[in-house]
Amino acid sequence: MSSSDSSLSISSEDPSDRNHDLNPKSIEDQLASTSLVEIDAQEPEDHREIQNGVDYASAGEGSHHQEIENNDEEVIVDAAQEELPSNFGVPGGLVEVEEASMGLGRGGVVWMRTNSELEVDRPSSPSSSGYAGERGSSGASSGGVSGTDEVVEDEIQEDRNDAVDDVLDSQASWVPGKRHVDEDDASISWRKRKKHFFILSHSGKPIYSRYGDEHKLAGFSATLQAIISFVENGGDRVKLVRAGKHQVVFLVKGPIYSVCISCTEEPFESLRGQLELIYGQMILILTKSVNRCFEKNPKFDMTPLLGGTDVVFSSLIHSFSWNPATFLHAYTCLPLAYGTRQAAGAILQDVADSGVLFAILMCKHKVISLVGAQKASLHPDDMLLLANFVMSSESFRTSESFSPICLPRYNPMAFLYAYVHYLDVDTYLMLLTTSSDAFYHLKDCRIRIEMVLLKSNVLSEVQRSMVDGGMRVEDLPVDLLPRSRTFPHLGQHKLPTDSPDRFRESYAGVGGPAGLWHFIYRSIFLDQYVSSEFSAPISTPKQQKRLYRAYQKFYTSMHDRGIGPHKTQFRRDENYVLLCWVTQDFELYAAFDPLADKALAIKTCNRVCQWVKDVENEIFLLGASPFSW
Amino acid sequence: MSSEGVLRLEKVIHTLMATSGNKNINAKLVLLGDVGAGKSSLVLRFVKGQFIEFQESTIGAAFFSQTLAVNDATVKFEIWDTAGQERYHSLAPMYYRGAAAAIIVYDITNQASFERAKKWVQELHSQGNPNMVVALAGNKADLLEARKVAAEEAQAYAQENGLFFMETSAKTATNVNDIFYEIAKRLPRVQPAQNPSGMVLMDRPAERVASASCCS
Numbered sequence: 001m002s003s004s005d006s007s008l009s010i011s012s013e014d015p016s017d018r019n020h021d022l023n024p025k026s027i028e029d030q031l032a033s034t035s036l037v038e039i040d041a042q043e044p045e046d047h048r049e050i051q052n053g054v055d056y057a058s059a060g061e062g063s064h065h066q067e068i069e070n071n072d073e074e075v076i077v078d079a080a081q082e083e084l085p086s087n088f089g090v091p092g093g094l095v096e097v098e099e100a101s102m103g104l105g106r107g108g109v110v111w112m113r114t115n116s117e118l119e120v121d122r123p124s125s126p127s128s129s130g131y132a133g134e135r136g137s138s139g140a141s142s143g144g145v146s147g148t149d150e151v152v153e154d155e156i157q158e159d160r161n162d163a164v165d166d167v168l169d170s171q172a173s174w175v176p177g178k179r180h181v182d183e184d185d186a187s188i189s190w191r192k193r194k195k196h197f198f199i200l201s202h203s204g205k206p207i208y209s210r211y212g213d214e215h216k217l218a219g220f221s222a223t224l225q226a227i228i229s230f231v232e233n234g235g236d237r238v239k240l241v242r243a244g245k246h247q248v249v250f251l252v253k254g255p256i257y258s259v260c261i262s263c264t265e266e267p268f269e270s271l272r273g274q275l276e277l278i279y280g281q282m283i284l285i286l287t288k289s290v291n292r293c294f295e296k297n298p299k300f301d302m303t304p305l306l307g308g309t310d311v312v313f314s315s316l317i318h319s320f321s322w323n324p325a326t327f328l329h330a331y332t333c334l335p336l337a338y339g340t341r342q343a344a345g346a347i348l349q350d351v352a353d354s355g356v357l358f359a360i361l362m363c364k365h366k367v368i369s370l371v372g373a374q375k376a377s378l379h380p381d382d383m384l385l386l387a388n389f390v391m392s393s394e395s396f397r398t399s400e401s402f403s404p405i406c407l408p409r410y411n412p413m414a415f416l417y418a419y420v421h422y423l424d425v426d427t428y429l430m431l432l433t434t435s436s437d438a439f440y441h442l443k444d445c446r447i448r449i450e451m452v453l454l455k456s457n458v459l460s461e462v463q464r465s466m467v468d469g470g471m472r473v474e475d476l477p478v479d480l481l482p483r484s485r486t487f488p489h490l491g492q493h494k495l496p497t498d499s500p501d502r503f504r505e506s507y508a509g510v511g512g513p514a515g516l517w518h519f520i521y522r523s524i525f526l527d528q529y530v531s532s533e534f535s536a537p538i539s540t541p542k543q544q545k546r547l548y549r550a551y552q553k554f555y556t557s558m559h560d561r562g563i564g565p566h567k568t569q570f571r572r573d574e575n576y577v578l579l580c581w582v583t584q585d586f587e588l589y590a591a592f593d594p595l596a597d598k599a600l601a602i603k604t605c606n607r608v609c610q611w612v613k614d615v616e617n618e619i620f621l622l623g624a625s626p627f628s629w
Numbered sequence: 630m631s632s633e634g635v636l637r638l639e640k641v642i643h644t645l646m647a648t649s650g651n652k653n654i655n656a657k658l659v660l661l662g663d664v665g666a667g668k669s670s671l672v673l674r675f676v677k678g679q680f681i682e683f684q685e686s687t688i689g690a691a692f693f694s695q696t697l698a699v700n701d702a703t704v705k706f707e708i709w710d711t712a713g714q715e716r717y718h719s720l721a722p723m724y725y726r727g728a729a730a731a732i733i734v735y736d737i738t739n740q741a742s743f744e745r746a747k748k749w750v751q752e753l754h755s756q757g758n759p760n761m762v763v764a765l766a767g768n769k770a771d772l773l774e775a776r777k778v779a780a781e782e783a784q785a786y787a788q789e790n791g792l793f794f795m796e797t798s799a800k801t802a803t804n805v806n807d808i809f810y811e812i813a814k815r816l817p818r819v820q821p822a823q824n825p826s827g828m829v830l831m832d833r834p835a836e837r838v839a840s841a842s843c844c845s
Contacts, residue, residue: 285716286716304715304716305714305715305716306716307664307686307714307715307716308664308685308686308712308714311685389688393685393688394685395669395685395686395687395688395691395712396688398669398673398691399691399692399693399710400691400692401687401688401689401690401691401692402689402690402692403688403689403690403712404689404717404720405689418689436720436723437723439692443692
């Protein structure tokens with residue numbers, strides 16, 4: 001990683017870094033303001049919800065209530081961001097389409113296509129698409145606002161009923177697997193779910209649905225297929241349909257169609273990226289050669305081929321709300337002393353030289369070390385999908401196993417064989433090979449690796465790192481203040497893990513220096529990111545998910561080809577100050593207290609970058625990519 | 630140590646083990662059968678003495694080993710517990726190739742799983758090793774009230790096709806060890822009996838040669 005000597009300064013020329021009050025207000029702008037005020041009135045209630053500890057991620061029956069729930073916070077964030085200058089004055093592109101739909105009102109449907117930006121204004125009715133955006137009351141299609149409010153009230157009530165259960169739930173207790181199998185598209189609860197994912201075949205046969213039994217959704221799938229083929233018949237491709245606050249995103253990959261229907265206000269690009277990952281997960285299980293089945297028989301039923309993989313998909317979909325790797329396209333490492341990681345890397349290199357294609361040692365979703373045979377490189381998305389596949393399948397924990405898997409970015413057509421073995425409850429070794437006879441060789445490799453790891457204490461260091469955690473904003477070196485310490489590196493934090501949180505709870509809004517709450521640093525050359533540990537005030541999974549959604553939106557706007565790429569962006573809304581800084585070497589995303597001082601925030605970002613560089617030996621796997629040293 | 634050295638040393642160890650008097654047989658065993666028939670449950674009961682009511686479905690194949698002492702020999706089973714999912718069917722030969730034994734498992738409460746078991750028998754007969762010891766296991770025998778496949782029917786089928794048949798229950802452990810034990814007894818004994826007195830003389834030099842090359 002080359003250290004960039006440029007630093008972010010207050011006077012940086014940043015077109016988007018302007019106070020929006022200076023801008024003349026467009027009609028949309030005013031609309032957005034109106035809605036902002038309107039929703040603002042509900043704010044105290046939302047906050048109470050958070051205080052009650054209503055968590056998004058919860059196990060079992062409790063969870064679907066959150067899923068149904070209309071997340072008001074997200075609406076607020078969105079409305080506030082509509083006001084931001086970076087979204088305005090854009091010629092063409094998705095942003096404009098979305099704004100137009102705001103202007104059309106909630107009944108408007110906007111079709112977004114590849115070749116043309118045709119907008120179709122059409123009242124949405126439950127019968128027109130088989131899917132109702134708002135079906136809260138009979139007057140929903142005309143009086144959209146009141147209809148929505150009604151739904152919101154319903155859902156808040158449902159939430160309160162479950163608040164007691166939800167307090168007990170946390171991300172850690174999330175149980176993968178399909179729920180609500182009894183539902184179908186006629187169920188009100190099914191229609192109210194905030195985010196649906198479907199995979200279907202080009203003949204309209206359901207392959208996968210996040211909620212409900214695929215077989216019962218045949219009619220619904222056929223409707224989705226009809227929409228896609230209707231547009232295709234016109235020599236075009238449908239990418240996005242907006243219906244009120246719902247987005248319907250399409251991804252067509254040969255005979256396999258993926259569709260997301262969401263009212264989560266995530267950007268189109270993010271949802272499309274999630275569909276790409278879901279499709280990739282399917283390829284990882286089956287390879288792309290499954291397409292041949294459809295060539296032989298267009299009405300081929302693919303569901304049996306994916307038997308038993310509901311947990312894999314549900315855990316991937318869950319990770320969209322807690323794992324930033326899903327939108328950063330980078331992986332993260334478990335913090336370890338340089339020497340420890342080197343020791344692990346050396347033994348992995350040893351086996352890679354003996355005919356193993358990839359040797360990957362991971363602890364949960366974090367990489368300990370990773371080695372590829374010559375010229376073989378592993379895409380971060382493939383790692384994400386592979387780790388998700390292994391972690392979500394309980395069967396890998398029972399014994400060592402040898403399974404065919406496909407890395408979609410490496411070679412979507414062919415199976416590799418994965419030897420998987422858990423070394424302890426969270427740490428697992430994956431050895432990938434092209435040879436189906438290699439099991440006993442890989443088993444021997446594993447025995448050697450395990451011996452070396454035990455001897456060099458790598459496994460105990462891994463355990464310790466898991467307990468100690470990663471970078472904490474509280475530990476950010478502050479050179480000017482008297483309380484500063486000299487570069488407290490990882491694992492040297494002085495306070496026990498839980499005490500700072502308790503201490504700070506009374507001071508909502510105090511995390512690190514200058515109101516720094518959280519950051520993500522992504523090294524572009526390394527394809528790796530490091531993210532700070534969550535601490536107060538972002539302590540519940542629900543708040544964390546909201547922050548990730550905000551980052552995700554930020555990431556999208558930073559990478560928008562139409563208006564970007566930006567170098568810096570500074571956004572302030574009632575939830576956060578978000579600051580992003582992109583250079584050739586890295587991307588930094590930082591969240592601050594909404595009242596944070598801008599100049600100080602910028603200064604703090606410079607410190608974060610310096611800090612990351614100071615500890616890069618411990619937080620990154622260096623030497624894994626040809627660009628690094 | 631070079632990998633060659635490791636291999637040699639392993640051979641030495643194997644030979645040393647053989648000198649301990651008893652016959653040692655390494656046998657690859659594969660479990661085949663429909664999704665949810667209880668292959669993993671049978672293996673886990675046999676290897677770990679465990680039973681989990683809601684066993685997650687196997688991915689690819691899981692590998693276990695377990696050693697059994699039969700009257701005249703010690704049999705080390707290398708067990709491949711394959712996934713019953715349809716997508717893995719075409720990969721099954723990878724796991725049953727070279728196997729000395731197979732257990733084909735069906736669920737006595739599920740007629741379709743019995744039909745699937747018959748298909749596995751056919752496949753093994755046409756593809757597999759003709760000397761393979763094949764057992765047919767009617768699992769979930771504790772669920773008598775839900776029985777769909779009559780024991781007589783399975784017994785008759787087994788007889789026609791040269792298999793041996795048992796009804797098992799991984800849940801209650803009924804017949805689980807027995808079926809593995811029965812397979813161990815039926816495995817062809819490695820012939821001929823090794824000369825017990827000559828062994829020591831023959832093996833010692835081999836050991837020395839191996840260790841010498843290992844250290845050089």
